[in-house]
Amino acid sequence: MTYIAKPKFSHPGLPRNELGFTHRDYEGKISTLCAGCGHDSITASIIEACFELSIEPHRVAKISGIGCSSKTPDYFLGNSHGFNSVHGRMPSVLTGANLANRDLIYLGVSGDGDSASIGFGQFAHSIRRGVNMTYIVENNGVYGLTKGQFSATADRGSKSKKGVTNTDNAIDLVAIALQLGATFVARSFSGDKSQLVPLIAAAIEHKGAAFIDVISPCIAFNNHSGSTKSFDYVREHNDAVNRLDVITGRDPITVDYAPGTVQVVEQHDGTRLALRKIDADYDVHDRLAAMTFLQKHAAKGQIVTGLLHIDPEASDLHDHLDTVAAPLNTLDEAALCPGSAALDKINASLR
Amino acid sequence: MSVQSPISSVNDFVVRFANVNGSGSASANELFARSILRHGVPVSPRNIFPSNIQGLPTWYEVRVTEEGHLGARGGVDMMVAMNPQTWDKDVASIEPGGYLFYDSTKPMPSSKFRADITVIGVPLTAITNSTYTDPRQRQLFKNIIYLGALCALLDMDPKLVEQLIAEQYKGKEKLLSSNVHALHLGRDWALQNLKCPLGLRVKKADKVGDRIFIEGNSAAALGAVYGGATVCAWYPITPSSSVAEAFTSHCKKYRHDPATGKAKYAIVQGEDELASIGIVIGAAWNGARAFTATSGPGVSLMTEFIGLSYFAEIPAVIMNIQRAGPSTGMPTRTQQCDIIACAYASHGDTKHVLLFPEDPAEAFEFAAQSFDLAERLQTVIFVMLDLDIGMNHRLSRPLKWDDARQYDRGKVMTAEMLDDGRDFGRYLDVDGDGIPYRTYPGTHPTKGSYFTRGTSRDRYARYSEEGAVYADNMQRLVRKFETAQDMVPRPLQANAAKPTKYGVIYFGSTSPAMDEAIGLLEARGHQLDRLRIRAFPFHSSVASFIADHDFVYVVEQNRDAQLRSLIVNENGIDPVRLIPILHYDGTPITARFIAGAIGDHQDHLKVTPLRKAVS
Numbered sequence: 018m019t020y021i022a023k024p025k026f027s028h029p030g031l032p033r034n035e036l037g038f039t040h041r042d043y044e045g046k047i048s049t050l051c052a053g054c055g056h057d058s059i060t061a062s063i064i065e066a067c068f069e070l071s072i073e074p075h076r077v078a079k080i081s082g083i084g085c086s087s088k089t090p091d092y093f094l095g096n097s098h099g100f101n102s103v104h105g106r107m108p109s110v111l112t113g114a115n116l117a118n119r120d121l122i123y124l125g126v127s128g129d130g131d132s133a134s135i136g137f138g139q140f141a142h143s144i145r146r147g148v149n150m151t152y153i154v155e156n157n158g159v160y161g162l163t164k165g166q167f168s169a170t171a172d173r174g175s176k177s178k179k180g181v182t183n184t185d186n187a188i189d190l191v192a193i194a195l196q197l198g199a200t201f202v203a204r205s206f207s208g209d210k211s212q213l214v215p216l217i218a219a220a221i222e223h224k225g226a227a228f229i230d231v232i233s234p235c236i237a238f239n240n241h242s243g244s245t246k247s248f249d250y251v252r253e254h255n256d257a258v259n260r261l262d263v264i265t266g267r268d269p270i271t272v273d274y275a276p277g278t279v280q281v282v283e284q285h286d287g288t289r290l291a292l293r294k295i296d297a298d299y300d301v302h303d304r305l306a307a308m309t310f311l312q313k314h315a316a317k318g319q320i321v322t323g324l325l326h327i328d329p330e331a332s333d334l335h336d337h338l339d340t341v342a343a344p345l346n347t348l349d350e351a352a353l354c355p356g357s358a359a360l361d362k363i364n365a366s367l368r
Numbered sequence: 369m370s371v372q373s374p375i376s377s378v379n380d381f382v383v384r385f386a387n388v389n390g391s392g393s394a395s396a397n398e399l400f401a402r403s404i405l406r407h408g409v410p411v412s413p414r415n416i417f418p419s420n421i422q423g424l425p426t427w428y429e430v431r432v433t434e435e436g437h438l439g440a441r442g443g444v445d446m447m448v449a450m451n452p453q454t455w456d457k458d459v460a461s462i463e464p465g466g467y468l469f470y471d472s473t474k475p476m477p478s479s480k481f482r483a484d485i486t487v488i489g490v491p492l493t494a495i496t497n498s499t500y501t502d503p504r505q506r507q508l509f510k511n512i513i514y515l516g517a518l519c520a521l522l523d524m525d526p527k528l529v530e531q532l533i534a535e536q537y538k539g540k541e542k543l544l545s546s547n548v549h550a551l552h553l554g555r556d557w558a559l560q561n562l563k564c565p566l567g568l569r570v571k572k573a574d575k576v577g578d579r580i581f582i583e584g585n586s587a588a589a590l591g592a593v594y595g596g597a598t599v600c601a602w603y604p605i606t607p608s609s610s611v612a613e614a615f616t617s618h619c620k621k622y623r624h625d626p627a628t629g630k631a632k633y634a635i636v637q638g639e640d641e642l643a644s645i646g647i648v649i650g651a652a653w654n655g656a657r658a659f660t661a662t663s664g665p666g667v668s669l670m671t672e673f674i675g676l677s678y679f680a681e682i683p684a685v686i687m688n689i690q691r692a693g694p695s696t697g698m699p700t701r702t703q704q705c706d707i708i709a710c711a712y713a714s715h716g717d718t719k720h721v722l723l724f725p726e727d728p729a730e731a732f733e734f735a736a737q738s739f740d741l742a743e744r745l746q747t748v749i750f751v752m753l754d755l756d757i758g759m760n761h762r763l764s765r766p767l768k769w770d771d772a773r774q775y776d777r778g779k780v781m782t783a784e785m786l787d788d789g790r791d792f793g794r795y796l797d798v799d800g801d802g803i804p805y806r807t808y809p810g811t812h813p814t815k816g817s818y819f820t821r822g823t824s825r826d827r828y829a830r831y832s833e834e835g836a837v838y839a840d841n842m843q844r845l846v847r848k849f850e851t852a853q854d855m856v857p858r859p860l861q862a863n864a865a866k867p868t869k870y871g872v873i874y875f876g877s878t879s880p881a882m883d884e885a886i887g888l889l890e891a892r893g894h895q896l897d898r899l900r901i902r903a904f905p906f907h908s909s910v911a912s913f914i915a916d917h918d919f920v921y922v923v924e925q926n927r928d929a930q931l932r933s934l935i936v937n938e939n940g941i942d943p944v945r946l947i948p949i950l951h952y953d954g955t956p957i958t959a960r961f962i963a964g965a966i967g968d969h970q971d972h973l974k975v976t977p978l979r980k981a982v983s
């Protein structure tokens with residue numbers, strides 16, 4: 018049950034990050050998801066990424082919709098505020114929260130049912146507005162919480178556990194995010210921690226709308242043969258584009274360079290992403306190429322993972338609205354209220 | 369045409385302009401209304417417009433009323449008939465003895481007129497065409513020319529109109545002089561060719577005082593600025609769009625940091641109402657004052673989130689500018705028809721706070737207050753306007769603000785309070801008023817964080833499906849709603865000149881018509897005590913007012929007597945004691961209607977007394 022808190026004991030020998038926090042400080046409640054659910058692996062990657070970035074846990078606001086995936090914010094960063102909103106409407110709640118206080122880190126967690134069906138519009142509009150967030154879809158191709166119906170990301174021709182064949186075309190959220198102008202677009206696999214952790218870290222560091230679609234097999238309803246989101250299927254069809262590390266102006270967190278294949282991407286705030294390309298001529302700055310690349314591999318039945326696109330100069334919604342640097346929720350009467358003298362003038366102009 | 373007895377009236381008549389939507393008449397008509405105000409004579413104008421941008425009929429009615437009646441009167445004393453499409457209907461609507469003003473460039477068959485009215489023909493098209501060549505100029509200046517002619521006919525001071533034009537086109541000399549020229553073209557023609565003035569006249573008076581002339585939506589938007597709203601998310605819908613548009617323009621003026629030029633607000637036009645209310649809830653969860661403005665269909669879409677706001681206890685302000693429903697109903701017509709939909713919006717057991725401003729001044733006050741209430745009560749607050757207040761200019765007492773006023777940010781636990789060892793349980797009823805403490809995200813490294821959810825949870829915000837825990841929470845929400853009773857604006861009572869067994873309850877935009885109806889009823893020999901409800905939850909004085917009278921009329925602008933149902937439901941009152949007086953054709957309720965309906969009922973009572981009610 019979600020109210021079971023993890024014991025707070027932490028071994029003195031546990032590694033600590035720059036802030037002196039251990040992994041424990043980034044954990045939340047004990048997961049109530051099915052043992053082996055891909056979503057739990059993503060939770061672990063989020064914990065790892067935040068640990069590595071030395072984020073103050075309470076400076077993160079974690080917002081989700083409804084679904085198994087949307088429950089996961091309860092399982093990480095126990096000291097931060099979480100918000101299970103309504104089904105598919107995480108993006109608007111996150112947008113509002115971000116407008117109120119631009120100083121926190123916004124982590125949006127959603128499912129494919131949540132984001133590609135009922136929340137498809139909100140997903141699209143939060144991306145096109147450039148809300149500064151890390152938007153993670155834990156994509157299992159089914160509705161987990163309501164027990165196995167197809168979601169809109171389920172591939173055409175794939176079979177449900179009950180044996181029904183999906184006759185609708187699938188929505189590729191990554192393709193859509195690229196089309197809508199997301200300035201950070203990635204896809205990963207929940208079981209590929211070495212790829213996912215730096216992707217999440219990079220997305221958090223990115224200013225602007227960062228979207229990560231994480232294929233996350235559902236043990237209960239989507240791990241059968243015939244499914245295209247099962248562990249086995251994804252492992253067989255995974256075609257990684259690149260591996261990446263995050264350099265936050267300090268030492269790299271993990272180093273796994275293959276000589277001659279490193280590409281350094283400088284972000285707006287000075288942080289640099291070092292990308293190790295597996296595909297030699299892949300350019301993460303080229304949105305159009307990313308779209309083509311994606312489509313080409315999709316046509317071959319392959320799942321492309323890795324960082325597909327980044328715009329290091331991205332701006333965000335606050336830039337577009339040209340809001341003050343201070344969080345709007347800190348402004349007081351003096352800053353907000355024009356006062357009675359101004360009102361007298363307004364009255365006079367209305368006579 | 370021969371007329372037996374043309375209406376003769378000074379400073380008390382109704383002029384209605386019949387135009388074609390998109391012809392640019394709106395500003396000339398408004399200028400007419402403002403000019404009369406400058407004579408010191410109150411006016412009460414109303415837009416009557418179709419749900420269409422171009423081509424369909426539109427009317428603008430100006431009630432000139434030295435008495436200062438701000439409700440619609442009903443009936444037309446002078447029709448300025450500029451729309452051939454609606455000619456027959458327009459001519460038919462003139463009161464016997466009234467006046468018809470029309471463009472006489474083309475001859476009309478006599479069958480098109482009435483014998484009992486005075487017909488005034490001005491060859492507007494001919495005058496315009498002989499002066500202007502540009503088609504758009506011809507259209508726009510034709511409106512100013514008829515305004516000029518009316519000036520002569522109604523004995524208005526052209527200097528006052530000129531002054532208004534000068535204010536409007538300050539710095540745009542060319543436009544100014546061409547408008548003044550057109551005004552005099554019309555006026556001179558009338559003076560030379562017609563018998564001026566008519567029986568209807570405007571005479572200088574001193575009855576406007578320091579009152580302002582403003583639309584309710586604009587006043588509500590100003591209230592949001594003064595009330596400290598920093599986030600506005602909205603989706604266009606008539607008649608509420610102008611709230612967000614006015615908020616935008618007020619913010620542009622008053623909310624930019626002088627040093628950096630940056631905005632101390634964020635306005636997002638959402639992709640729909642679902643997003644708009646989601647943004648509001650997200651922002652308010654994070655400690656900003658946030659609101660949306662919408663109308664009935666938007667409220668329908670927001671209901672799931674409204675339930676979340678209620679249950680998860682997140683402040684939100686929704687300004688609902690009501691229009692005629694259900695469904696798309698009559699989008700540009702007024703009603704007070706979302707009372708039940710808002711009071712109990714969303715699934716499950718919910719109750720929401722509703723505020724009912726009567727005019728722009730209250731729209732300003734209640735809008736500003738709604739943010740205090742939302743944060744104090746941690747719930748959604750509806751500011752219930754309607755098209756009649758929202759989209760019409762009303763004479764209103766000046767807006768007032770006390771600079772000593774501090775925003776009530778409600779029960780927010782700070783890092784210091786947490787460090788002091790205060791027990792933080794998000795849903796603990798520490799003070800017994802049903803209102804718990806909240807913390808803003810990011811407050812403290814180790815204390816005070818919690819999970820917000822629409823799912824049931826215990827007092828410490830821990831997920832729980834225990835029946836007792838759920839019921840405990842729901843009971844506390846009831847306590848909170850009871851607490852709200854004494855925080856919301858109280859009903860205002862006004863007693864009849866003589867003791868009476870009868871009362872009347874009304875609210876919102878019905879107010880001015882009600883004020884006037886009382887006089888008409890008195891003239892018919894009926895005395896009524898009045899109670900104007902200004903908020904839901906109902907203050908205890910509502911029940912005692914009803915208890916104090918044999919019968920109470922409940923006047924509202926909807927078909928199903930929604931306020932009456934709410935009173936019956938919430939106060940356990942015998943429905944027989946509440947007599948519904950209902951007006952719902954989409955036009956604003958009039959004093960004539962109220963006085964007629966109540967008067968007839970009262971007359972009837974005198975003949976056959978109704979069964980004595982048992983309370």
Ligand SMILES: Cc1ncc(C[n+]2csc(CCOP(=O)(O)OP(=O)(O)O)c2C)c(N)n1
Nearest residue numbers: 083084085086104128129130131160161162
């Ligand atoms: C308005 C509304 N409609 C339907 C539901 C029921 N519902 C809950 S979760 C869910 C789907 C979850 O699927 P997904 O987002 O893919 O998450 P998963 O459980 O697979 O992680 C649905 C349809 C709901 N909670 N609210």
Ligand code: SF4
Nearest residue numbers: 051054085161235236
């Ligand atoms: S049903 Fe599927 S998605 Fe939900 S917890 Fe179980 S494995 Fe995960």
